[in-house]
Amino acid sequence: MKLLVLGGTHHVGRAIVETALERGDEVSTLNRGLSRDPAPGVRALLADRTDPEAVRWALDGQEWDAVIDTWAWAPRVVRESARLLAGRAGHYGYVSSRGVHRWPWPAGADEQAPLVDGDPGGSDHADYAAAKRGGELAVLESFGERALLARAGMILGPYEDVGRIPWWLRRLEKGGRVLAPAPARTPLQYLDVRDLAAWMLSSAERGLSGAFTVTGPPGATTLGDLLTTALDVTGFATELVWAPPELLLRHGLPLGMEFGLRMLDGSVPTGMHDADVSAVLAEGLSTRPLRETLADTWAWLQAEGDPAPRADAPSPDTWLDAAAEQRLLDQLTR
Incomplete structure (x- = not known):
């Protein structure tokens, strides 16, 4: 064309x-x-x-x-x-x-x-x-x-400038223990x-x-699949510590909002990750494996560095306050 x-x-x-x-x-x-x-x-x-x-x-x-x-x-x-x-x-x-x-x-x-x-x-x-x-x-x-x-x-995927997977990859890259918004079985649609x-x-x-x-088919992957696959393809020595949403909310940590898994008040929205995509699949949409998406995103970040954030995207510090994370990690792993 x-x-x-x-x-x-x-x-x-x-x-x-x-x-x-x-x-x-x-x-x-x-x-x-x-x-x-x-x-x-x-x-x-x-x-x-x-x-x-x-x-x-x-x-x-x-x-x-x-x-x-x-x-x-x-x-x-x-x-x-x-x-x-x-x-x-x-x-x-x-x-x-x-x-x-x-x-x-x-x-x-x-x-x-x-x-x-x-x-x-x-x-x-x-x-x-x-x-x-x-x-x-x-x-x-x-x-x-x-x-x-x-x-x-x-x-x-590669070139993402809205602060989801690049943010998580850089966070996992630091190693040690990191908080993750439970439950790991939460479905994701992307x-x-x-x-x-x-x-x-x-x-x-x-x-x-x-x-x-x-978007991709509902039920194809979970948050746990995404984060554990990210660790697998990058080889990071990082331990995921899964924290219940109500505990994250109590500590002022909005983890999960980056994937639309919960709202500011801690409530869980409906319809975010279970859309009916039968029409687009019937018209030929095909989706590649999660592993390929994450590996290629990491390769792009290594080659080009972090993208400049979009003006309408949250700042990289939105999802996590390091001091608050450490306090909750200490509480969960005593």
Whole structure:
């Protein structure tokens, strides 16, 4: 395909670009050109997406088979891009989020679960759920049945910049005893970023449209599987000390929130890790083994170092206060 990626330098965008190049697609990217040099073989178009005239100038006179957009902020930016590209591209894939569903998410929810309100012309991105829903509506305005809305769940794998697996790997790297949020059998539902990229590109090629919940199958792995596999693939000499959620809450330690396993008040949310993904699996989504995701994430961190955190992501110190952790470890291991 002749592909345009709006973004293309971080996390999902970078995975999409690399996967497209591996497929042999002809890839153009549009971004400010400030974060990373374009990958070899990529045609880099430069513009600030918040400047409609700059975007119009950068895209002038060009056409693509498909566009993939990773924008996560003000929906009006998506609307302006989609309107500009409506007559120049056959397909528009938008990386959305399960967050567009109204909270609390029902257990076993599929694509029909209630949605939040969104404004396709909105300029605010403080409300992530409303911004993503506004972005969806903006794409549908211009592309209609040529639009694919990928409502992603928890995305892991190389290039992650939202503070989940990189944070845990660096924490486990220190060795010794570390707290983990019990119970170890807690189910996790996630998707490797490269599997998301491959599915979106294949779907663009086929002209697949509609809204899909895009994450891995429920019940496939647990928190214990994730952390013990991380120790296995890295070889760290670290002991996991599992602490009950109520004890973590009492000590002011929000461990588990990084995976959506509990809320600030200690309550356990429903629907986070049991989404019905039968629709996306029927449309060809495939998922790689957990071991591969974790090993490749660790290899990337070793090669490139820790990524700069996203402005809308929690700080690395959010999940754990070292002094509070040590006090609880001492209590649990007396």
